[in-house]
Amino acid sequence: MSDLDYLKRLHRNPAPLLLELEQHGRADDVPLVDRETGRFLSTLVHAMQANRILEIGTSYGYSTLWMALAMPPAGHIWTIDPDSDRTSIAIEFLRRAGKFDDISVMNQPALEILPTFPVRNLDIVFIDAVDTEYAEYLELVVPLLKRSGLVIVDNLLPATSTEIREFNKIFLNHPQLDATIVPIGNGIGMGSRIE
Ligand SMILES: C[S@@+](CC[C@H](N)C(=O)[O-])C[C@H]1O[C@@H](n2cnc3c(N)ncnc32)[C@H](O)[C@@H]1O
Numbered sequence: 001m002s003d004l005d006y007l008k009r010l011h012r013n014p015a016p017l018l019l020e021l022e023q024h025g026r027a028d029d030v031p032l033v034d035r036e037t038g039r040f041l042s043t044l045v046h047a048m049q050a051n052r053i054l055e056i057g058t059s060y061g062y063s064t065l066w067m068a069l070a071m072p073p074a075g076h077i078w079t080i081d082p083d084s085d086r087t088s089i090a091i092e093f094l095r096r097a098g099k100f101d102d103i104s105v106m107n108q109p110a111l112e113i114l115p116t117f118p119v120r121n122l123d124i125v126f127i128d129a130v131d132t133e134y135a136e137y138l139e140l141v142v143p144l145l146k147r148s149g150l151v152i153v154d155n156l157l158p159a160t161s162t163e164i165r166e167f168n169k170i171f172l173n174h175p176q177l178d179a180t181i182v183p184i185g186n187g188i189g190m191g192s193r194i195e
Contacts, residue, residue, distance in 0.1 A: 011039065015069060017097050021062050030060055030086065033128060033154055034185035038066035041126065044150065050123035051075035054144065056110045056137055057129030059083075061090025063154075067126070068099040080106045080113055081129070114140040121146040128154040134167045142176050145193040151177065157187025 001009075013019060014035065025032040033041075045053070045067050051074050053067055058081035068077055081087050084107045094100040106113055110129055114137065125141040127134060134153065141151055159165045171189050172179050179191030 007036075014038070014066075015097075017093055018062070018065060018069075021060055021065060021093050024089065025060050025062060028060075032060060032062035033066075037154060037185035037188060038063055040184050040188065041152070042066045042070040044152070045070035045124065048123050048150070052119060052122045052124075052146075053077045054117070054119070054122050054125045054141065055079040056114075056125070056127045056141075057081060058090050058105060059086050059128075061087070061093055063126060063128060064090055064103065065093055065097060065099070067124075068094060068097065068102060071102065076102050076104070078104045078106065078117075078119065080108065080110045082107055082109050111136060111140075117144060120144055121149075123149050125149075125151045126154070127151065131155055131161065131167070132163045134163070135170055138167075138171065138174070142174070142193060147193055147195075149193050151189075151191045151193070153189035153191075155186045156181050156189050157183060159187075 041063060049072050051072050055064055055077060058064055058079040064077055064079050087105045087107060091100060091105060094103050111133060122144050127137050156164060156168055159168055176193055176195050177191030178194050181187060181189045
């Protein structure tokens with residue numbers, strides 16, 4: 001058995017609503033983060049007691065739900081996705097989880113919203129949208145983070161496209177971040193704001 005299979009079997013099952021959402025995503029062939037990425041986000045949100053979270057790329061709200069379930073009671077997630085058909089599914093599940101009052105869904109392209117996004121001192125920004133725009137998202141979100149806040153980026157491995165290879169270099173050498181890339185799910189970048 002591979003280490004990955006071993007770990008898959010070892011972890012307990014996610015909450016029933018997360019399992020239902022995984023099935024929904026699979027049935028509709030809609031991309032969601034891997035379960036281990038969801039778990040990793042959950043642990044980070046718990047550890048940081050993160051209560052100001054910005055997400056770029058909502059889709060069916062699977063990663064949103066993992067983070068919402070881990071967030072402290074006063075927390076809030078702002079999540080961006082221009083596809084309102086997909087976010088209507090996210091809203092349904094977040095409502096069923098009793099978390100929708102803590103979430104703001106914004107149905108516009110991220111690059112339209114981010115330049116005027118009014119919230120500062122974010123604990124976490126999670127990027128999971130258009131990979132050719134990742135470098136632009138990064139420049140716009142780093143100033144929104146609090147010192148020591150985390151920017152987390154999905155889909156950095158395998159680095160097959162030129163855009164992702166370029167982005168990975170920019171990310172790991174960003175002067176305002178202490179950054180690393182870890183081989184969880186589809187490759188996760190994590191950078192903490194250091195200045
Ligand atoms: C990989 S999916 C996100 C999956 C989600 N994080 C989850 O785990 O449930 C990427 C999403 O980015 C959205 N997207 C496409 N263009 C976008 C843009 N310009 N700004 C923000 N999101 C965008 C797509 O509609 C899609 O739902």
